[in-house]
Structures are given as structure tokens and as C-alpha cells.
């Protein structure tokens with residue numbers, strides 16, 4: 001199998017860029033509304049969609065706020081800058097260094113699947129079997 005060179009970005013950064021895209025999309029849609037003001041229903045549709053997009057991005061920004069509070073602040077071992085991580089595995093915001101809070105996963109290849117509920121259940125089951 002070919003060696004995979006995947007770049008993981010921090011989850012908070014991902015959500016942040018998603019919210020930014022939403023805002024731009026909303027503004028573009030409203031701009032489209034201004035351009036199509038001759039056609040009443042089209043203008044209305046563009047405006048309503050634009051407002052929905054901007055409101056959605058506000059919700060996403062609020063969500064990031066609560067997520068950041070829950071995130072664990074750590075110092076990245078690679079670039080020594082402070083970063084925050086969500087879940088069991090995440091990437092550094094600055095250097096994209098994969099990070100884990102779980103000692104069991106140390107040294108393992110970074111994989112988003114370690115954050116899924118299914119993996120957590122399986123790991124818990126394995127632990128209880130060993131005892």
C-alpha cells in the first residue's frame with residue numbers, strides 16, 4: 001500500500017474556516033439578491049438564503065466558543081506553542097502535529113476514527129475483558 005501523506009488540521013480551525021465560508025456565502029447570496037432586484041421573487045429568495053447563511057455562521061461561531069471552553073489547553077510538544085485539543089486525538093493548530101490525550105494511542109498512527117463513539121466503546125470493552 002502506498003504511504004499516505006495526510007495533513008490533519010485542528011478541529012477548531014476546521015470549524016472556524018467553515019463558519020467563515022458560511023459568512024462569505026451569505027454575503028454573496030445577498031449580493032446576488034441586489035443584482036437580481038428586477039425579479040422580485042428571486043431577490044427575496046437570495047436575501048432569505050443569505051440571512052440564513054449568516055445566522056448559521058453565527059450559530060457555528062457560538063458553538064466554537066463553547067467547544068473552545070471544553071477543549072483542553074496544552075503546549076504542543078513539537079512547536080512549543082499553546083494549542084487546544086478536542087477529543088482523544090487532534091492536531092496542533094500551528095504545526096499540525098498529531099496529538100493525543102490517550103496513553104494507549106501514543107505512537108500509533110493518527111486517525112480520526114479514535115474520536116468516534118464506536119472506537120470508544122470497543123476500547124472500553126477490551127479494557128473490561130482484560131480485567
Ligand SMILES: [Zn+2]
Nearest residue numbers: 076079092095
Ligand atoms: Zn505545534
